[in-house]
Amino acid sequence: MEHFFLPASPTSPEVSFEFSRHALSIRGESYPENAAAFYGPVIDSARAYLALCDGQSIDVHVALAYFNSSSTKMLFALFDALNDAAIFGNEVRLHWYRDEEDETILEFGEELRDDFAALEFVDCVLPARQA
Amino acid sequence: MQYPQFQEFWHAASKRQVIFFYAGYFSQHVVSAIAETIKARLNAAGTAGPTSRRIFSAFVEMSQNIMHYSADALTPAAQPDRQIRGGAFCIGVSGDQFYLLCANPVANASVEAIRGKIAPLCAMTVDEIKSAYRTALRQAAPEDSKGAGLGFLTMARDASAPLTFQFLPDSDDAGRTVFCIAATI
Numbered sequence: 664m665e666h667f668f669l670p671a672s673p674t675s676p677e678v679s680f681e682f683s684r685h686a687l688s689i690r691g692e693s694y695p696e697n698a699a700a701f702y703g704p705v706i707d708s709a710r711a712y713l714a715l716c717d718g719q720s721i722d723v724h725v726a727l728a729y730f731n732s733s734s735t736k737m738l739f740a741l742f743d744a745l746n747d748a749a750i751f752g753n754e755v756r757l758h759w760y761r762d763e764e765d766e767t768i769l770e771f772g773e774e775l776r777d778d779f780a781a782l783e784f785v786d787c788v789l790p791a792r793q794a
Numbered sequence: 795m796q797y798p799q800f801q802e803f804w805h806a807a808s809k810r811q812v813i814f815f816y817a818g819y820f821s822q823h824v825v826s827a828i829a830e831t832i833k834a835r836l837n838a839a840g841t842a843g844p845t846s847r848r849i850f851s852a853f854v855e856m857s858q859n860i861m862h863y864s865a866d867a868l869t870p871a872a873q874p875d876r877q878i879r880g881g882a883f884c885i886g887v888s889g890d891q892f893y894l895l896c897a898n899p900v901a902n903a904s905v906e907a908i909r910g911k912i913a914p915l916c917a918m919t920v921d922e923i924k925s926a927y928r929t930a931l932r933q934a935a936p937e938d939s940k941g942a943g944l945g946f947l948t949m950a951r952d953a954s955a956p957l958t959f960q961f962l963p964d965s966d967d968a969g970r971t972v973f974c975i976a977a978t979i
Contacts, residue, residue, distance in 0.1 A: 673826045677927075694829075694854045696822040696861065697875045729847065731854045732944035739931060767851070774928060787854040791843055 664715070666706040669780070676727060678705050682712045688724040693738075702737035709741060713748040714745075721753055726760035726787075735771070738776035742779050755794035757782045764791040810886055816829045817882035820861040820870055828857065829939060832885070848952040849885065849892055852977045855945045856896040857883055863969050864898035865970050866960065892979045899970040905961055908973060924948045953977040 664682040665680040671677040676691035687709065723745060730738065735790040742757070759775070761789040776784050795803075797929035808817060814832060816824075832853055836846040858883035881898030900908065915923065917959040926945045950957050955978040 673830070674822065693823075694858070696825075696858070696877070700875060729854075731851070731858065732948040733858075735857065735931065735944060735948075762843070765847060766844065767847065770924075774931065778932070 664712050669705070674756070676747055680699055680705075680708060680712065681748055682775050685716075685721045686724070688726070690724070690726040690762045692729045693727055693734040694729070695734070698731070698733035698737045702734070702741065706741050706744060713744060713745075713753075716748055716753050717751075719753045721748070721755045722758065723755065724758045724760070726789075728762065728765075739778075742775055742782070746779035746781050749779075749783075754764070754783065755781070756785055758787050760787040762791055763788050810858070811888065812884055812886045814885040815883070819878050819880050820857055820864075820883075821876065821878045822861065825854070825857045825861065828883075829854065831969060848954075848979045849894065850979060851952045852894045852949050853883070853885070856894060856951050856975070856977075860898045861898060863900065865900050865904075866898065885905055888978075894979065895974065895976045897972055897974040899964050899967065900973045902917070902969055902971050905971050905973075909959075912946055912957065914976070915946055916956045916958065918950070918956075923947065927951055949975070949977050952979065954979055 666682065667678065667680040669675070669678040671678050671691040672695075674692065675695045676693045678689050680687045689705075691700075725738075727738075745755050745757065757775070757779075758767075759772045759773060772784070772786065775782070799900060813835060816826070816828060829850070833846075836849060841849070858881070859884060861877050861879050864879035864881045866880035868880070869876065879898070882977075883896045885892060885894050887893075915926070918926065927944065930944050930947055933943070946957070957973040957975060957977055961971070962972045962974065964972050
């Protein structure tokens with residue numbers, strides 16, 4: 664499958680799904696005007712890829728410094744699709760990057776661990792950003 | 795407005811330690827530009843990381859609410875994106891806390907629905923808010939929501955005191971009510 668790439672904008676993250684390397688990453692900040700419109704194609708492309716995976720080892724890197732409430736809901740849908748792929752025999756590692764001071768991202772990561780138990784959750788702590 | 799009146803307005807805002815004020819139309823570009831200045835302002839003032847992130851989060855939820863739901867719209871309601879809608883937003887300092895306020899007109903018919911969403915949050919403890927947030931995260935988005943139905947819960951989660959809100963008559967239009975909400979961070 665072809666590489667799915669969206670460059671970062673001031674209010675939306677960079678999305679880089681290198682399907683041939685089985686490496687999916689989302690980085691930056693996420694508060695687009697319409698999160699459903701932004702994440703719709705992202706989730707569709709991930710689903711199309713996951714449908715072709717069988718016994719595959721997949722690395723997902725999510726490094727979001729901030730996401731708004733409507734992005735939260737869309738990310739949950741994406742992780743749900745990844746979790747399904749893990750249930751159906753793939754090995755999916757979710758590398759969850761968070762600033763060491765950021766409780767909100769830590770707590771959201773904990774929600775993910777609770778709900779998507781088939782994912783291998785890798786907590787990646789980044790040193791606090793300097794003021 | 796003449797310069798002396800402008801100066802009076804400016805002094806009044808400074809005296810109340812208003813660090814940001816905007817009244818007018820909100821589009822995604824405006825939200826993005828304000829976001830940049832707020833971040834730079836908090837960073838330059840040395841505001842602690844977690845506080846700064848909570849202020850930023852409440853700002854995004856409030857300003858996007860104005861852009862999505864204000865009754866004062868420059869763009870057709872049916873248009874799904876590039877919405878431009880009117881309201882006012884302010885951040886101020888009070889002692890060692892920050893407060894965020896926003897206001898926008900809504901149709902009179904929407905008042906009770908909005909009150910029904912926020913009033914319960916104002917009476918919840920921190921643990922109850924977190925639990926309601928977790929429940930809403932796993933539910934389908936409400937039909938009348940353009941986001942996730944998580945906006946007010948997110949504001950309540952980021953605030954250090956209960957949210958407060960008020961409905962005031964809109965002096966320009968009897969069919970509208972001005973909805974105001976405040977968060978203390």
